[in-house]
Amino acid sequence: MLEIRNLAKSFGGVKATNDVSLDFPDGSLTAVIGPNGAGKSTFFNLITGALRPDSGKVLLDGVDLAGRSPPEIVRHGIGRAFQVASIFKSLTVQETMLAAVSADQRTSAVLHKRFPLPETRDRAEHVMELLGLVSKRHRTAATLSHGDQKLLDIALALVLEPKVLLLDEPTAGMGPEERWRMIDKVRELWESQKITVVFIEHDMDIVFKIAPKIVVLCYGRILATGTPDEIRNNSAVVDAYLGT
Ligand code: ADP
Numbered sequence: 001m002l003e004i005r006n007l008a009k010s011f012g013g014v015k016a017t018n019d020v021s022l023d024f025p026d027g028s029l030t031a032v033i034g035p036n037g038a039g040k041s042t043f044f045n046l047i048t049g050a051l052r053p054d055s056g057k058v059l060l061d062g063v064d065l066a067g068r069s070p071p072e073i074v075r076h077g078i079g080r081a082f083q084v085a086s087i088f089k090s091l092t093v094q095e096t097m098l099a100a101v102s103a104d105q106r107t108s109a110v111l112h113k114r115f116p117l118p119e120t121r122d123r124a125e126h127v128m129e130l131l132g133l134v135s136k137r138h139r140t141a142a143t144l145s146h147g148d149q150k151l152l153d154i155a156l157a158l159v160l161e162p163k164v165l166l167l168d169e170p171t172a173g174m175g176p177e178e179r180w181r182m183i184d185k186v187r188e189l190w191e192s193q194k195i196t197v198v199f200i201e202h203d204m205d206i207v208f209k210i211a212p213k214i215v216v217l218c219y220g221r222i223l224a225t226g227t228p229d230e231i232r233n234n235s236a237v238v239d240a241y242l243g244t
């Protein structure tokens, strides 16, 4: 279980994360919503080690990961979709997957042109199947559609077998159809992999449809948490975010 305790981070005078405490039980699916600048990305950055908290705890199965380095946090089982695909655009989907696993295993098979270990190949293969990338394995990331690049980013996080997967706006920049394809995939992964998923999403139709639990952030604080029905009918949330 992921337990966030009194997490805080300021930038100058701005309290981007202000005393946030939340529980994410194993196997839960949670959406994080809130206006622009509410502190959603900062919250994720504190959990993944991209930013160091001023105070507070990030407990995964009782181990406090707050302030540790991103690779260390990944190794403890917190994965996030990064825009890695866009960094290694000249590698194929398969090479990118193998590089991710190999880097994790500190064998750097791709760089040394060594034949990857069988279990490396199996893991990469399995995750490519999960994300529907098998038929695109020999394409370079640069030639993939925006949606497939995002799926590759998620694949790279998943191949390291996280307990918790954080997705910061997985549907950003997508048209309506691509958006639903992505979100169906996220839901399918959550159901089949039994991992804890936390995602940031702006599209309220998507959030209300697929997230059993919703956290609303506003000015760095938790404004509300609850089921879609509870959030829809919360007057503070309607005033601050959902509008009329
Ligand atoms: P959201 O993802 O909800 O839109 P962010 O977490 O990106 O919000 O930002 C929260 C607040 O923190 C904003 O006021 C933003 O300007 C500020 N902020 C975020 N990252 C930084 C940073 N690296 N340096 C300075 N201010 C930042």
Ligand code: MG
Residues within 6 Å of the ligand: 040, 041, 042
């Ligand atoms: Mg953000």
